[in-house]
Amino acid sequence: MSIAKGRVLVTGGAGFIGSHLCERLLGDGYDVLCVDNFYSSTKDNIAHLLSNPRFELIRHDVTFPLYVEVDQIYHLACPASPIHYQRDPVQTTKTAVHGSINMLGLAKRTRAKILLTSTSEVYGDPEVHPQTEDYWGNVNPIGPRACYDEGKRCAETLFFDYRRQHDLQIKVVRLFNTYGPRMHPHDGRVVSNFIVHALEDKPLTLYGHGEQTRSFCYIDDLIEGLIAMMDSPDEITGPINLGNPGEFTIAELADKVISMTGTTAGVEHLPLPQDDPVRRQPDISRAKSELDWEPTVPLSDGLQRTIEYFRNLSR
């Protein structure tokens, strides 16, 4: 019997990013405790891990305290797509704020190192391009996205106050758009949305003229970044941007998906949603210098793997 390297808690472990992280940590020899209330995911994402004796699943809502013994905590639990986080905005704020307080309390009791997956949404509709970590953001505090954006901003505040007040080992990363297999097929995120529509031969929906830009980080690259952050020296707390600095317009992404899937349905145009940022691009200089991390998977390769996943799902 092999000895595990330590016990790692992954909150939101059944989600898109969490399921890949659990898989990676098991592969690296850790005992993994996955906590999820399946608010925006299903067991399908982790079904293949359930038979692994080093994997444990607990159905639990992080807005309630959790008593377990762990060495590291990756705190991901939070609905991430507008469709999910706007369904019950009060619950979203509770998950971001109360959930973080509970997980920080757990880290304080166990003296575990704790990592928060914050978001590029803390920059709001940015006036600075590309976004560096010392930009404080331009967030509408009362709009429909505020439950998520302000919830995450408050979570960051809590992480840094727990460090100042209780000397916790914290790690805060700000994730930019990530894509790949196991994205929710109907969560309205642009990559999954385009691929699912293309495979069903339905027109791809462009908001406005599709001139707004986004960056797209493939899941394998992101997981490398999360592990590098957790393993970094104690004085590295972040916040650190993790994302792919390659900037594409939404119209360019649509063209790629159309040509790679061979759909003939074309595109349709809808009005821009409220508070939708016009540009979003990470400056990853800090991740490069402090973590020696940068993405390596080109958009076409990542899209190919993601299209394959959605093709198999629809079979």
Ligand SMILES: NC(=O)c1ccc[n+]([C@@H]2O[C@H](COP(=O)([O-])OP(=O)(O)OC[C@H]3O[C@@H](n4cnc5c(N)ncnc54)[C@H](O)[C@@H]3O)[C@@H](O)[C@H]2O)c1
């Ligand atoms: N995917 C991205 O592009 C992206 C970008 C920025 C930040 N993030 C952050 O990364 C994390 C994971 O995002 P994802 O894309 O995997 O989203 P996801 O919705 O697939 O995963 C989130 C998981 O958290 C669980 N969850 C939600 N509320 C919970 C609660 N109260 N208690 C327990 N579990 C709960 C959900 O059921 C789900 O399994 C989130 O914190 C998100 O804010 C993701």
